[in-house]
Amino acid sequence: MNLLLVLPLVIPLLTATFSLLAWRRLAIQRKLAVVGTAALLGGGVALLTLVWTRGIVATQLGAWPAPFGITLVADMFSAIMVVLAGVIGLAVAVYSLASMDEPRESFGYYPLLQILLMGVCGAFLTGDFFNLYVWFEVMLMASFVLLALGGEPDQLRGAIKYVTLNLLASALFLAAVGILYGVTGTLNMADLARKLSAVAEPGTMTALAMLFLMAFGIKAAVFPLFFWLPASYHTPPVAVSAVFAGLLTKVGVYALIRVFTLIFVADAGYTHTLILVIAGLTMVTGVLGAAAQHEFRRILSFHIISQIGYMILGLGLAGLTDSPAISTLALAGSVFYIMHHIIVKTNLFLVSGVAQRLGGSFELKELGGLYRADPGLTVLFLIPALSLAGMPPLSGFFAKLSLVQAGLGAEQYVIVAVALVVGLLTLFSMTKIWAEAFWKAAPADSPRQTLSAAEKRNLLLPIGMLAAMTVTIGLAAEPVFALATRAAEQLTDRDAYIRTVLGEPQ
Amino acid sequence: MNSLILKVATRFMLPLLLLFSIFLLLRGHNQPGGGFSGGLVGASAFVLYSFAFGAPETRQALGVDPRGLIGAGLLVALGSGLLAFFVGQPFMTGVWGQLDVPGLGELHLGTPLVFDAGVYLVVIGVTLSIILPLVEE
Numbered sequence: 001m002n003l004l005l006v007l008p009l010v011i012p013l014l015t016a017t018f019s020l021l022a023w024r025r026l027a028i029q030r031k032l033a034v035v036g037t038a039a040l041l042g043g044g045v046a047l048l049t050l051v052w053t054r055g056i057v058a059t060q061l062g063a064w065p066a067p068f069g070i071t072l073v074a075d076m077f078s079a080i081m082v083v084l085a086g087v088i089g090l091a092v093a094v095y096s097l098a099s100m101d102e103p104r105e106s107f108g109y110y111p112l113l114q115i116l117l118m119g120v121c122g123a124f125l126t127g128d129f130f131n132l133y134v135w136f137e138v139m140l141m142a143s144f145v146l147l148a149l150g151g152e153p154d155q156l157r158g159a160i161k162y163v164t165l166n167l168l169a170s171a172l173f174l175a176a177v178g179i180l181y182g183v184t185g186t187l188n189m190a191d192l193a194r195k196l197s198a199v200a201e202p203g204t205m206t207a208l209a210m211l212f213l214m215a216f217g218i219k220a221a222v223f224p225l226f227f228w229l230p231a232s233y234h235t236p237p238v239a240v241s242a243v244f245a246g247l248l249t250k251v252g253v254y255a256l257i258r259v260f261t262l263i264f265v266a267d268a269g270y271t272h273t274l275i276l277v278i279a280g281l282t283m284v285t286g287v288l289g290a291a292a293q294h295e296f297r298r299i300l301s302f303h304i305i306s307q308i309g310y311m312i313l314g315l316g317l318a319g320l321t322d323s324p325a326i327s328t329l330a331l332a333g334s335v336f337y338i339m340h341h342i343i344v345k346t347n348l349f350l351v352s353g354v355a356q357r358l359g360g361s362f363e364l365k366e367l368g369g370l371y372r373a374d375p376g377l378t379v380l381f382l383i384p385a386l387s388l389a390g391m392p393p394l395s396g397f398f399a400k401l402s403l404v405q406a407g408l409g410a411e412q413y414v415i416v417a418v419a420l421v422v423g424l425l426t427l428f429s430m431t432k433i434w435a436e437a438f439w440k441a442a443p444a445d446s447p448r449q450t451l452s453a454a455e456k457r458n459l460l461l462p463i464g465m466l467a468a469m470t471v472t473i474g475l476a477a478e479p480v481f482a483l484a485t486r487a488a489e490q491l492t493d494r495d496a497y498i499r500t501v502l503g504e505p506q
Numbered sequence: 507m508n509s510l511i512l513k514v515a516t517r518f519m520l521p522l523l524l525l526f527s528i529f530l531l532l533r534g535h536n537q538p539g540g541g542f543s544g545g546l547v548g549a550s551a552f553v554l555y556s557f558a559f560g561a562p563e564t565r566q567a568l569g570v571d572p573r574g575l576i577g578a579g580l581l582v583a584l585g586s587g588l589l590a591f592f593v594g595q596p597f598m599t600g601v602w603g604q605l606d607v608p609g610l611g612e613l614h615l616g617t618p619l620v621f622d623a624g625v626y627l628v629v630i631g632v633t634l635s636i637i638l639p640l641v642e643e
Contacts, residue, residue, distance in 0.1 A: 006597040013584060020577035063590075063599040072597075 002059045004050055005072045007043035008082045008121035011036060012089075016114035026102070029110040033093040036114060040121070041086030048079040052483075056490060056500040058127065066501050067188030071127035073501055076487035077335060081124040081254055084342045087469070088246040089117045091462035095350055096239040098451075098458035099357075104150050104237065112149070116142035116243065123251045127501055129177050129187040132255065136173065136219070140166055143248060146240050147232060158232030165228040169218035176211035183208070190501035193262045193494055202267055209264035209271050216259065220252025222312065223281040226305045230289065233304070234297035234362070238353030241297060245304055246346035250338055253311045257334060260315055261491045272319025279316050280418045283309030287425040296352040296362045296437065299429055300345065303388065306422055307341050310334075313415060314403055321410040324492065330406035331488035336481055337403065340387065340395040340473060347384040347466035351377065354459050355437055358449055364433065369442030378438050380460070383467040385434065387474065389427035395473035398481065509558070516558040520567075523551035531626050532619075541622035545629025552630075553637050561641040572638065575631030583624025586617040 015036025022028040051057060056075040060066055074082070093113065100109055119139025126132050144166075148159040181187055183204055184195050196205060214225070221229040229249070233241050256275075264271055286306025293299045314334025318327040352362065354377055359367040371378045387394035400423055407416035451459065473480050490496060527548035534540025556564035565571075590599035602616040 002596050003591055010584065010588070010597075013580065017577050017580040017584070020573055020580070023571070023573050059596045061596060061598045063596050 004043065004047045005057060005059045005074055005125065008040060008047065008085075008125060009118055011040045011043055012114040012118035012121065015039075016111040016118070019111040019114065020108075023108075024106075026105050029105070030097055033096065033110045033113065034090070037086065037089035037093045037117070040117060041083065041090050044079070044083035044086040044121075047074055048076075048083050050074075051076055051079045052486070056497060058500045066127075066503075067186050067191035070131050071188060071190070071501050072125045073127035073190075073497070074125055075490040075497065076483065077254070077257070077491060078124045080335065080339060080483060080487060081250070082121050084250075084339060085117055085120050085124070085247055087466075088243060088342060088346050089113070091346060091350070091466055092239050092243045092246075094458055095242070095353070095462045098455040099239050099353055100237060101150075107149060109146070109149060112142050112146050113243065116146065116247075120247050120251055124254060127189050129180065129189060129192070133170070133173055133177055136170065136251070139248070139251065140170065143244065147236050147244075149240075150237070152235070155235045158235035161228050162232040165218055165225075169215050172211060172218070173215035176208060176215055179211070180208055188501065189258070189262055190498040194498050194502070196263060196266065205264065206267050206270060209260075209267070212259050212264070213256070213271070213274070216252045216255045217278070218252075219249065220256055220308055220312070221249050221305050222278050222308055223285050223305075226282070226286070226308075229305060230293075230298055230301040233301040234295060238297075238349060238356070242346045242349035242353070245300065245349050246342045249304060249308055250311075250342055253308060253338065256312060257315050257331070257491070260319065261331065262494055262497060265319065265494075268319035272316050275312055276316030276320065276412065276415055279309045279313040280415050281309075282306065282312070283418060283422040287422045287429070290429045291425065291432075294364045294436075296355060296364060296367070296433065297349065299433060300348050300352060303426065303429065304345060306426065307337075307345065307388070309422070310400070310403060310419065311337050311341065313419060314406060317403075317406050317410045317412060317415075318488075318492070320412065321406075323409065326406055326409035328485065328488045328492055329402060329409065331491050332481065332484040333399065333402035333406050335487045336484040337399040339480065339484065340399040340470070343466050343469050343473070344384040344387050344396065347463055347470070348381075348388065350459075350463050350466070351381045351384070354451075354463070355381075357451060357455075357459070359437070359442070360449065364436035366443060367437040368440045369438075371438040373442075377460070377463075380463050380467050381438065382434070383470055385430040387470045389430050390423045391427075393474045393477075395470050395477070398474065398477040402481070512558045516554055520551050520555055523554070524548055527551065527626075531622060534622055535619060541625030542629055544622075545626040546633065548626065549630045549633035549637070552634055553641075556638060556641045561638050564638065564641075568634070572631045572634035575627050576635065577631075579624045579627030579629075579631060581624070582627060583621050586620035586624060589617050589620075 015032055019029045019032050051074050058071055058073045061070045116139055119135050119142060122135035123132055126135055144163055147162055148155055184192060186192055218225045233244055283306045286302050286309060290299045290302035293302060311334050314330040317330035321327050355367060355370055356362050358370060358373055361367055387396040390396040390400040404416050404419060527544045530539040530547055531541055531544035552564055552568060555567060587598040589601050590597060593601055600616050600618050605613040605615055607613050
């Protein structure tokens with residue numbers, strides 16, 4: 001049981017280590033990347049099964065008792081996120097085999113990808129604030145290099161904005177952690193949850209909550225702190241964009257949900273109203289920003305932002321209702337939305353890469369005729385695209401449905417209306433990509449390229465796998481929603497978390 | 507740089523610095539020192555060598571690729587943490603054993619030292635894989 005909690009950290013680190021040892025043998029590194037991410041997925045599923053059967057599990061690293069040592073905790077939410085990290089890691093590793101160029105591979109692309117996954121999983125599993133900061137840094141260091149690897153001018157322009165704003169967020173996060181420690185004398189999340197409700201004066205707490213909201217808000221790219229995302233996500237190779245789009249902002253969302261369900265719940269009338277307003281503005285600006293774009297990956301980048309709005313919408317709703325049932329439904333909606341979004345968004349980025357390979361560009365006006373060139377790819381684009389817009393019976397429909405239901409239950413009608421309109425506008429953007437890249441005739445001068453059989457397999461296999469998951473989540477929404485509901489129940493039951501980490505009260 | 511004084515001095519300094527770095531590593535358990543500072547001193551020994559004799563000779567003297575040192579160090583450090591599982595303890599718990607050495611008495615040996623040795627290797631590897639390419643430029 002201890003081992004399962006540590007495996008999502010040990011497996012990527014071991015894979016990265018062996019990749020380092022095989023620095024000059026790219027064939028070995030490629031195999032290791034696939035095997036390592038598959039093992040990570042396996043470890044994640046085992047952890048999820050354990051948490052499903054036994055409830056929240058925790059381990060104290062180095063056997064130092066909480067709250068003095070570092071605690072690793074896995075509840076359903078963490079375990080689901082680790083599984084998703086494994087899914088995305090595996091899909092991107094396979095996709096990289098055919099899409100990553102050799103110079104980038106020989107400068108450590110594969111070990112960096114593993115370190116990134118380790119940072120992401122660490123952030124999901126830790127139960128300690130300073131340790132969370134450390135995992136954020138591990139993840140950011142790897143992402144800085146992945147973003148700039150290759151050194152193209154566009155990439156460096158994007159990387160400068162990305163690095164600057166993320167370092168600012170880290171500084172805010174660190175300051176907030178310092179103040180928190182000064183006020184309470186502890187950084188263990190469970191211990192904080194127990195002490196904060198009793199000790200500190202509400203003013204300080206709200207100020208701290210705002211600092212954390214800023215820090216995690218920049219990482220999660222919420223309104224008005226999202227500018228770094230569309231400035232950088234379209235610059236690196238597609239595989240890197242895809243893993244960033246799937247996982248990095250979601251770590252910020254995860255941290256927001258964790259902190260605002262476990263720790264800062266005292267002044268929910270203020271903090272969660274603010275979160276709700278931010279959610280609405282994030283959805284609207286993201287989707288409007290996408291409408292103005294004409295580059296495949298830029299459109300998708302802006303849609304990440306609008307989707308982040310949906311995810312924290314559930315968090316805001318959960319804090320603003322008195323009914324525990326609706327609160328659980330709202331959080332379950334958020335968790336379900338994250339599950340759906342990570343798979344769909346990564347998939348769309350992967351599709352954009354194949355479109356670029358076939359049509360020679362990411363610019364919609366230079367693309368065209370992809371439907372004629374590759375009908376199979378067209379279907380594989382339509383599944384995540386329609387799911388993103390919320391078409392039944394795909395995963396996005398049920399994600400939006402549960403959030404709308406929770407919104408109606410919490411009597412927040414304005415935000416429900418916003419969510420529905422944004423859904424329609426999302427469909428507009430997806431139609432734009434459909435009409436421009438797939439449906440219209442190819443421009444006369446566009447280069448036509450074909451893929452070799454091996455490339456085709458490695459590019460389309462992960463896309464097909466993720467599309468199949470999207471369909472499965474849609475068709476089997478009931479059992480998947482049961483997972484999300486269990487996660488939400490554990491998020492609302494703070495006492496169970498505190499008891500698991502700190503042990504029974506003496 | 508071609509300086510006879512530096513070359514001769516470096517021949518004396520290299521073993522001394524390496525010895526000192528091991529001393530720092532071993533002493534680090536209870537007193538100031540440890541894998542990080544020991545590793546830095548060890549790396550500085552090779553950096554000095556590269557100033558006197560150039561980067562290719564340094565790589566030859568080192569005998570292994572600095573990146574290999576990073577990998578080996580990570581493996582050693584990770585292995586020391588995983589050892590705890592064999593005695594049923596959580597990850598990273600220190601495992602201690604006693605060794606009777608004739609003439610010296612009892613020796614307390616534990617995984618923290620192994621972890622530190624891993625850090626030592628990683629620090630040397632990282633420092634040299636940054637500095638040696640700079641010397642080569």
